[in-house]
Amino acid sequence: MEDGQFAEIKITVDDILSCSYSNWYSKFKDYTFSEAAIYKPLSKEFIEYLESDGIELPKDTKKDSVLFQDVSPNSDNEYSDWENDDNEKETDESIKKFEDFHLTLREKIKEFGSVAPKLNWSAPQDSVWIMTGRNMRCYSTTDLFLLLKSSDYLNHDMYHAFDEACDFDKSNPPKFELELVLRKWVEINPSMEFRCFVRDRQLIAISQRDLNYYNFLDELKDELTEKIGIFFDDILLSKNEANSFVFDVYVPKPFNKVYLIDINPFQRSTDPLLFSWNELATMSVSEDDIKFRLVTEHNSGRFATKAHSQNHVPKDFLDASVDTQSMVDFLKKCKELELNGDSESESESESKENPK
Ligand SMILES: Nc1ncnc2c1ncn2[C@@H]1O[C@H](COP(=O)(O)OP(=O)(O)OP(=O)(O)O)[C@@H](O)[C@H]1O
Ligand SMILES: [Mg+2]
Incomplete structure (x- = not known):
C-alpha cells in the first residue's frame, strides 16, 4: 500500500448483523456483567417517536427522573406565579400511541432499579451531557426517552448501520429489526475496560478504552493480555463466526474474570482508540504477539478531551x-x-x- 492510501477493510452485512446486541447476547449472556432486556421488533409508533423532531416526554414518570425533581414552594423560594400542575398542557400525546410499551419499559426500569440503554449497535453516549450524572444511567422512562431522543449516535443504527459493508446495496437495503436494549445499571471502573481487535480470527491488538492515564495499568499488561487471550480462545472464537470483529471487555480486580460488554464491527466507524484503522488493517502480527496500548504519562495530554465531548453541545452552538x-x-x-x-x-x- 502506498503512503497516504486508505487500507481496505472488508466487512459484510452479515458481519455487521452478527454484532447486533440481541445476536451476540444470546450466545454470551453468561459472560456479561449485567442482565439485559431486549425489545424487538419495535412498533411503528415507537420508531416514529424516535425519529420525530422535538422531545415529548412522559409526564407520569417525571417524578422518578433525576432531572425533573419538583421544587416545592416555601418562604425561601416564594414566587407569585407558581404554575398549577392541573393547568399544564398535556404534552405526551405521541407517547400515548405506544402506551403499553411505555408501561412495559417503566416496569422493567423499576425491576432493574436503573438502566443503561442502547439500540442494536450504539448507546447514546453523545447525549450524556444532558443528564445530571453525566452518564447514561436512567431511573425512569423520562430519563430514557430524553437520552435516546437527544442522541445523534442512534441515527447511525437507524440509517447508516451498513454504510461500510462491501455487499451493501442502497437500492435494496438489508432488512433488520431495530431493537431497544435496557441493561441493568452496574457501577463499573472505566480504567478496567479494554477494546480488543480481531482480524482474520486472530486477536491482534488491545487498547485501553477510557483514555485517561492510569499509572497502575502498565504493570498489569501481561496479566491482562493473558486473561483476555484465554477468554478469546476458549469462549469467543468458537461461538462468534465473523472473520474479523472488535470486542469490548471489563476485567475488574482481582482480574480472574473477563466480562464481555459489546461486540462491534471491524470497520472504520468503530473507534480504534489508541490505534489507527490503517495500522489495524495492515500490521503484521505473529502468533501470540498481541499489541497492547495504554495511555502513558508522556502522551496523556493528547487524549485530555473528554470522550464524545464533540457531541456534548447543541449542533447550533458548534456551527x-x-x-x-x-x-x-x-x-x-x-x-x-x-x-x-x-x-x-x-x-x-x-x-x-x-x-x-
Ligand atoms: N450495564 C451497564 N451499567 C453501567 N454502565 C454500562 C453498562 N453497560 C455498559 N456500560 C458503559 O457504557 C459504555 C458504552 O456502552 P457500549 O460499549 O455498549 O456502547 P457503544 O455505543 O457500543 O460504544 P462504541 O460506539 O464505543 O462501541 C461502556 O463503555 C460502559 O462503560
Ligand atoms: Mg459498541
Missing part, C-alpha cells in the same frame, strides 16, 4: 463557533427563546445524516 453568520443566527435564536420563555424549544437543524 456558531466556526462561522460569523451562524453565530448571529444562534444569538438571535437564544434571544427568541428568552423572549418566549421557552427553553425546551427544539432545534430543527439536527440532521439525520449525522452518523457517529
Whole structure:
C-alpha cells in the first residue's frame, strides 16, 4: 500500500448483523456483567417517536427522573406565579400511541432499579451531557426517552448501520429489526475496560478504552493480555463466526474474570482508540504477539478531551463557533427563546445524516 492510501477493510452485512446486541447476547449472556432486556421488533409508533423532531416526554414518570425533581414552594423560594400542575398542557400525546410499551419499559426500569440503554449497535453516549450524572444511567422512562431522543449516535443504527459493508446495496437495503436494549445499571471502573481487535480470527491488538492515564495499568499488561487471550480462545472464537470483529471487555480486580460488554464491527466507524484503522488493517502480527496500548504519562495530554465531548453541545452552538453568520443566527435564536420563555424549544437543524 502506498503512503497516504486508505487500507481496505472488508466487512459484510452479515458481519455487521452478527454484532447486533440481541445476536451476540444470546450466545454470551453468561459472560456479561449485567442482565439485559431486549425489545424487538419495535412498533411503528415507537420508531416514529424516535425519529420525530422535538422531545415529548412522559409526564407520569417525571417524578422518578433525576432531572425533573419538583421544587416545592416555601418562604425561601416564594414566587407569585407558581404554575398549577392541573393547568399544564398535556404534552405526551405521541407517547400515548405506544402506551403499553411505555408501561412495559417503566416496569422493567423499576425491576432493574436503573438502566443503561442502547439500540442494536450504539448507546447514546453523545447525549450524556444532558443528564445530571453525566452518564447514561436512567431511573425512569423520562430519563430514557430524553437520552435516546437527544442522541445523534442512534441515527447511525437507524440509517447508516451498513454504510461500510462491501455487499451493501442502497437500492435494496438489508432488512433488520431495530431493537431497544435496557441493561441493568452496574457501577463499573472505566480504567478496567479494554477494546480488543480481531482480524482474520486472530486477536491482534488491545487498547485501553477510557483514555485517561492510569499509572497502575502498565504493570498489569501481561496479566491482562493473558486473561483476555484465554477468554478469546476458549469462549469467543468458537461461538462468534465473523472473520474479523472488535470486542469490548471489563476485567475488574482481582482480574480472574473477563466480562464481555459489546461486540462491534471491524470497520472504520468503530473507534480504534489508541490505534489507527490503517495500522489495524495492515500490521503484521505473529502468533501470540498481541499489541497492547495504554495511555502513558508522556502522551496523556493528547487524549485530555473528554470522550464524545464533540457531541456534548447543541449542533447550533458548534456551527456558531466556526462561522460569523451562524453565530448571529444562534444569538438571535437564544434571544427568541428568552423572549418566549421557552427553553425546551427544539432545534430543527439536527440532521439525520449525522452518523457517529
Ligand atoms: N450495564 C451497564 N451499567 C453501567 N454502565 C454500562 C453498562 N453497560 C455498559 N456500560 C458503559 O457504557 C459504555 C458504552 O456502552 P457500549 O460499549 O455498549 O456502547 P457503544 O455505543 O457500543 O460504544 P462504541 O460506539 O464505543 O462501541 C461502556 O463503555 C460502559 O462503560
Ligand atoms: Mg459498541
